[in-house]
Amino acid sequence: MTLYNIHINGLTRTIECEPERLLIDVLREDLRLTGTKKGCGIGSCGSCTVLIDGKPRRACRVKMIDIYPSPSLPLQRGGRGSDSRFTIHDPRITTIEGLSIDGKLHPIQQAFIDCGAIQCGFCTPGMVLTAKALLDESPNPTRDEIKKALAGNLCRCTGYQQIFEAVEAAAKIVNRKP
Amino acid sequence: MKRVDAIEKVTGRALYADDMRFDRMCHAAPLHSAHPHAVIRSIDTKAARAMPGVIDIITGCDVPGTKQVGGIIADQYVIATDRVRYCGDVVAMVAAESADIARRAARLIEVDYKPLPPLLSTEEALAPDAAILHEGRKDNVISSFRVRRGDIKRGYKASRIILDARFQTSFVEHAYLEPESCIAAPEQGRAVTVYGGMQHPFSTRRVAAAAAGLPLSFVRIVQTTLGGGFGGKDDTISVVCARAAILATRLGRPVKITYTREESIRESYKRHPFELAYKAGIGADGRFRAMEVDITADSGPYCSMSPFVIWRPTVQCTGPYAVPNVRCDTKAVCTNNTFTGAMRGFGSPQHVFACESFIDVCAERAGLDPWEFRRRNFFRQGTKTHTGQKLIGHKVAIAQVAERALKELGWKKKWALCSRGKVRNDGTYYGVGFACSYRGVSLGAEGNDFCSSIVNIQPDGSALLEVGVSENGQGLKTAMVAILAGELGMNPDRIRFVDTDTSSVPDGGPTVASRGTLVGGNAVIDAADKIKRIMRPALRELIGPSRKGYLFKAGRIRNPENRKSVAFEDAVAACHRSRIYPYALGVWKGPRVSWDEDTGQGDAYFTYVYGCQACELTVHAKTGKVRVSRVVAVHEVGKAVNPQMAIGQVFGGIAMGLGFALMEEIRHNDGMIENLNLNTYRIPRSIDVPEMTAILVENPDPVGPWGAKSLGEPTNELMGAAVANAVYCATGKRFTKAPITADQILGDIHG
Numbered sequence: 001m002t003l004y005n006i007h008i009n010g011l012t013r014t015i016e017c018e019p020e021r022l023l024i025d026v027l028r029e030d031l032r033l034t035g036t037k038k039g040c041g042i043g044s045c046g047s048c049t050v051l052i053d054g055k056p057r058r059a060c061r062v063k064m065i066d067i068y069p070s071p072s073l074p075l076q077r078g079g080r081g082s083d084s085r086f087t088i089h090d091p092r093i094t095t096i097e098g099l100s101i102d103g104k105l106h107p108i109q110q111a112f113i114d115c116g117a118i119q120c121g122f123c124t125p126g127m128v129l130t131a132k133a134l135l136d137e138s139p140n141p142t143r144d145e146i147k148k149a150l151a152g153n154l155c156r157c158t159g160y161q162q163i164f165e166a167v168e169a170a171a172k173i174v175n176r177k178p
Numbered sequence: 179m180k181r182v183d184a185i186e187k188v189t190g191r192a193l194y195a196d197d198m199r200f201d202r203m204c205h206a207a208p209l210h211s212a213h214p215h216a217v218i219r220s221i222d223t224k225a226a227r228a229m230p231g232v233i234d235i236i237t238g239c240d241v242p243g244t245k246q247v248g249g250i251i252a253d254q255y256v257i258a259t260d261r262v263r264y265c266g267d268v269v270a271m272v273a274a275e276s277a278d279i280a281r282r283a284a285r286l287i288e289v290d291y292k293p294l295p296p297l298l299s300t301e302e303a304l305a306p307d308a309a310i311l312h313e314g315r316k317d318n319v320i321s322s323f324r325v326r327r328g329d330i331k332r333g334y335k336a337s338r339i340i341l342d343a344r345f346q347t348s349f350v351e352h353a354y355l356e357p358e359s360c361i362a363a364p365e366q367g368r369a370v371t372v373y374g375g376m377q378h379p380f381s382t383r384r385v386a387a388a389a390a391g392l393p394l395s396f397v398r399i400v401q402t403t404l405g406g407g408f409g410g411k412d413d414t415i416s417v418v419c420a421r422a423a424i425l426a427t428r429l430g431r432p433v434k435i436t437y438t439r440e441e442s443i444r445e446s447y448k449r450h451p452f453e454l455a456y457k458a459g460i461g462a463d464g465r466f467r468a469m470e471v472d473i474t475a476d477s478g479p480y481c482s483m484s485p486f487v488i489w490r491p492t493v494q495c496t497g498p499y500a501v502p503n504v505r506c507d508t509k510a511v512c513t514n515n516t517f518t519g520a521m522r523g524f525g526s527p528q529h530v531f532a533c534e535s536f537i538d539v540c541a542e543r544a545g546l547d548p549w550e551f552r553r554r555n556f557f558r559q560g561t562k563t564h565t566g567q568k569l570i571g572h573k574v575a576i577a578q579v580a581e582r583a584l585k586e587l588g589w590k591k592k593w594a595l596c597s598r599g600k601v602r603n604d605g606t607y608y609g610v611g612f613a614c615s616y617r618g619v620s621l622g623a624e625g626n627d628f629c630s631s632i633v634n635i636q637p638d639g640s641a642l643l644e645v646g647v648s649e650n651g652q653g654l655k656t657a658m659v660a661i662l663a664g665e666l667g668m669n670p671d672r673i674r675f676v677d678t679d680t681s682s683v684p685d686g687g688p689t690v691a692s693r694g695t696l697v698g699g700n701a702v703i704d705a706a707d708k709i710k711r712i713m714r715p716a717l718r719e720l721i722g723p724s725r726k727g728y729l730f731k732a733g734r735i736r737n738p739e740n741r742k743s744v745a746f747e748d749a750v751a752a753c754h755r756s757r758i759y760p761y762a763l764g765v766w767k768g769p770r771v772s773w774d775e776d777t778g779q780g781d782a783y784f785t786y787v788y789g790c791q792a793c794e795l796t797v798h799a800k801t802g803k804v805r806v807s808r809v810v811a812v813h814e815v816g817k818a819v820n821p822q823m824a825i826g827q828v829f830g831g832i833a834m835g836l837g838f839a840l841m842e843e844i845r846h847n848d849g850m851i852e853n854l855n856l857n858t859y860r861i862p863r864s865i866d867v868p869e870m871t872a873i874l875v876e877n878p879d880p881v882g883p884w885g886a887k888s889l890g891e892p893t894n895e896l897m898g899a900a901v902a903n904a905v906y907c908a909t910g911k912r913f914t915k916a917p918i919t920a921d922q923i924l925g926d927i928h929g
């Protein structure tokens with residue numbers, strides 16, 4: 001077992017687990033962040049997409065050791081609850097729970113609602129996070145770029161078109177901000 | 179109005195069954211059959227029980243109630259006892275402290291099977307010497323229907339052309355993104371509550387109560403947020419919930435079962451593969467004189483919803499065309515492949531693929547273009563269908579939707595540009611195609627149409643709303659809230675939709691057959707009418723008597739006779755003060771429908787919807803890859819309660835239809851599914867979908883709530899044939915097996 005201090009959604013959380021434990025189990029079971037969904041367990045559906053340092057990753061394919069390769073790093077030094085030192089790399093994880101700030105929806109979330117991009121909702125967290133990574137990198141994507149960025153996120157309900165429209169609408173709002 | 183469940187879904191707060199956790203909860207996992215057909219001689223669980231963390235293992239003999247269950251015929255074991263009939267049959271359930279331990283322990287269970295020869299096709303199952311899969315039956319035909327109308331021989335005699343064609347479709351997976359999941363929690367006083375993601379909590383309750391040997395009142399099913407259904411979250415999730423309920427009652431602990439994707443695909447039912455034979459006679463005027471249709475469906479080992487799945491194509495076998503002489507025979511046949519049941523359309527995507535491909539073949543042989551041939555044969559107002567039903571009481575809108583779709587696509591010009599087997603300079607073939615359908619609304623004469631709702635107005639004027647049909651992700655809650663808000667003039671934000679709880683609202687029948695809005699909406703309207711009647715004495719006191727009734731609008735209630743009004747909240751408060759409770763049970767019963775089993779004659783459905791989808795595509799000559807670039811869909815819906823959500827249904831139906839048309843096929847090898855996860859069973863991705871245009875045509879129906887009819891399924895039944903017809907116009911080759919894969923196309927172009 002290893003102690004990890006995880007920087008997640010702007011907070012630091014401490015958990016103890018095997019380095020081989022999958023991030024999705026850490027999120028859903030240990031941290032009870034159940035907004036990250038498990039649809040296939042092999043990285044094919046994208047429902048478990050989270051952002052690690054802003055990049056979309058499949059939480060069902062990422063082990064703790066992949067995020068924290070060196071056991072000496074964000075390992076706690078003084079036992080539970082004490083300060084830890086993140087000296088070299090300190091990955092930031094964002095899940096769907098961390099996207100809205102102070103109860104205010106992120107523009108992408110609002111656009112998903114406004115454009116009718118949500119049906120059963122199971123793919124929605126992964127879709128929204130993938131869209132965020134895209135807009136952070138390329139604030140004015142074309143329809144084709146949006147399609148490509150979302151190609152790893154399956155949706156069985158919407159036929160995707162209203163999702164594309166939501167990402168385009170969100171891009172407009174994000175770009176309007178100073 | 180925006181979705182009422184949108185914020186929780188977009189923030190990750192919506193609770194799906196697997197997101198829930200209970201104190202003292204344990205986990206259970208299944209052991210599936212290793213054979214498609216075998217006798218179970220014995221099961222040894224000793225080694226599995228010895229694994230640390232294992233709590234309990236149950237087999238078929240531990241099922242305390244009914245051993246076999248099923249929506250129509252009780253032929254599926256809750257847990258197999260003496261015999262397995264497909265590789266998805268469950269032979270044991272292991273309960274453990276973690277799901278991982280349960281799965282590892284399941285692998286240690288030793289089952290001694292005596293394999294039996296499996297029936298792996300309907301042809302084998304129909305052979306005269308075939309083994310009978312279920313004792314007590316005379317053959318393997320689990321359900322059959324027929325239509326006899328007019329005189330086929332005379333029809334052929336009056337024909338100038340007689341032609342026939344055969345078509346085939348494949349096993350298709352629902353691929354809801356949320357695998358089956360539920361938690362059963364024991365309650366005080368012998369009761370058990372099961373929280374789960376199912377389409378129809380009431381059928382789950384019937385199955386779970388029967389299997390657990392409990393009265394219905396002692397089993398409570400609460401629907402959690404459903405991560406997709408499409409017809410697939412009924413039989414299988416019901417049995418999964420039953421197993422959880424049995425374990426929870428035995429152990430006195432909450433039990434969670436969450437399937438992996440592989441377990442889900444292995445055990446859950448699929449879309450029936452169909453074999454269809456069409457034959458028709460066409461007169462010199464380009465009009466049908468006769469049609470014969472034979473359909474054989476592979477039901478797998480269990481009945482499930484097979485009768486519904488083959489009955490609908492029986493009723494709709496001619497497509498929206500007038501044919502005076504018709505013979506139709508349909509049957510569902512038991513095999514040892516994975517069992518099949520309801521999936522978006524109830525057999526219609528399979529049948530429309532064949533029928534509308536055949537119509538294009540007929541048009542060409544008759545020397546007419548696909549539009550002109552259809553136009554001559556379309557149903558008109560008052561046409562008698564082949565079941566003898568006169569199409570009246572609603573607008574027969576098939577020509578209206580088809581004309582609109584072709585105009586929007588620019589079909590005439592594009593039809594002239596089709597490659598017809600000649601490769602273009604860019605190495606592709608180009609084609610356009612379309613398909614038309616009509617569709618009976620709701621369950622029809624094979625079912626029983628009804629629904630209920632409860633409206634409970636609280637002292638502050640806010641409302642609790644329950645409906646006997648359920649949210650499947652399609653937006654049912656939002657539509658029901660909108661209808662209640664409209665009827666009572668309330669602000670929708672003041673209405674709380676309570677997720678279906680079987681211990682509260684009466685059964686509303688299954689949320690299938692595109693019936694949710696229609697039946698639920700009508701039940702809500704009935705409850706709202708009753709609320710208005712209940713409030714009448716209080717209103718008389720507050721704003722005077724009115725013979726014309728009172729108007730509920732924009733938060734106020736008006737007396738049209740004296741123009742006095744009162745705020746809705748104040749009127750409700752006055753009711754509560756005088757112990758008049760604005761609480762009502764709304765009930766809706768469907769209009770009369772009829773069906774004669776011998777002749778297949780009757781008014782099969784009380785109303786119909788009409789649709790047309792047209793597409794434009796290219797076929798890459800070297801790779802055989804089809805790229806659909808544009809789809810126009812026109813659907814007559816009666817009335818769209820929420821146009822944005824209705825359009826979402828259309829886009830979703832098109833995408834799923836494209837999967838059916840071009841890529842989706844569950845492959846069995848000796849009865850075992852080969853593609854058990856989403857890397858090998860591919861569904862359309864964002865980069866696979868075309869630019870889509872959805873047009874809703876509204877002809878309000880007298881039966882529907884605010885005139886609304888159906889939409890979810892008709893959107894899913896047209897792409898198969900539209901694509902097949904476009905591929906034909908592109909390559910000059912007619913493909914009769916769905917999906918039309920690149921391999922199939924390459925084989926034919928170069929072979």
